[in-house]
Amino acid sequence: DAGVTQSPTHLIKTRGQQVTLRCSPKSGHDTVSWYQQALGQGPQFIFQYYEEEERQRGNFPDRFSGHQFPNYSSELNVNALLLGDSALYLCASSDLGTGGWAYGYTFGSGTRLTVV
Amino acid sequence: SQQGEEDPQALSIQEGENATMNCSYKTSINNLQWYRQNSGRGLVHLILIRSNEREKHSGRLRVTLDTSKKSSSLLITASRAADTASYFCATDANRANDMRFGAGTRLTVKP
Numbered sequence: 001d002a003g004v005t006q007s008p009t010h011l012i013k014t015r016g017q018q019v020t021l022r023c024s025p026k027s028g029h030d031t032v033s034w035y036q037q038a039l040g041q042g043p044q045f046i047f048q049y050y051e052e053e054e055r056q057r058g059n060f061p062d063r064f065s066g067h068q069f070p071n072y073s074s075e076l077n078v079n080a081l082l083l084g085d086s087a088l089y090l091c092a093s094s095d096l097g098t099g100g101w102a103y104g105y106t107f108g109s110g111t112r113l114t115v116v
Numbered sequence: 117s118q119q120g121e122e123d124p125q126a127l128s129i130q131e132g133e134n135a136t137m138n139c140s141y142k143t144s145i146n147n148l149q150w151y152r153q154n155s156g157r158g159l160v161h162l163i164l165i166r167s168n169e170r171e172k173h174s175g176r177l178r179v180t181l182d183t184s185k186k187s188s189s190l191l192i193t194a195s196r197a198a199d200t201a202s203y204f205c206a207t208d209a210n211r212a213n214d215m216r217f218g219a220g221t222r223l224t225v226k227p
Contacts, residue, residue, distance in 0.1 A: 004158070033214060033215070035217075037156075039156075041219055041220075042204055042217040042218050042219045042220050043159070043204070043217045044217075045214055045215065045216055045217075048214045055214075056214045058214075088156055090158060090159070092159075092215075104149060104161035104164055105159075105161065105215060106161070107151075107158035107159040107160070108158050109157050109158040110156075110157065110158055112156075
């Protein structure tokens with residue numbers, strides 16, 4: 001049973017560019033949440049998707065946007081990259097229908113984004 | 117914004133000793149969870165405790181929750197070098213269906 005799959009694992013982008021990160025949730029999970037983790041910090045909640053709609057959003061600017069597809073996979077898009085966007089981006093999935101996060105999220109290994 | 121704060125920020129102990137990490141949070145919650153992260157990889161779910169529970173055990177892990185003080189603690193008994201990792205608490209801030217993490221405790225267990 002595959003867990004959460006994220007791609008790519010590493011990415012280097014230039015300031016001002018745009019980036020798309022991808023996530024496939026664990027089989028049976030229908031909810032995807034994205035987190036940004038700067039070096040030495042805890043994960044910061046970006047947003048959560050369920051039924052192809054954004055349900056919750058953290059304190060991130062509109063440069064951060066997302067999408068969820070009918071197969072529950074998700075994309076995170078970041079426009080006009082800043083040096084401060086360099087971080088580990090984590091995707092986590094859960095099954096909202098059986099209680100969602102109350103049973104624990106399954107995390108992917110993350111995408112390490114470096115903006116130069 | 118972060119919901120929880122772990123204490124201490126870093127902890128170094130010898131193998132076989134117990135490790136205690138604390139977490140404080142700000143708003144009411146339904147549940148509190150503890151996660152572990154090795155070297156900047158993905159987080160692994162360790163244990164969940166509900167707001168109406170006071171203590172929970174899982175193997176060498178013991179978690180307590182004091183909702184009146186808005187705090188929780190994670191105890192790892194008989195620690196091993198393989199327990200070296202960062203540990204985070206997570207809460208459903210304002211009872212929303214998403215998780216908010218603290219800054220974590222970095223635990224080093226020396227062999």
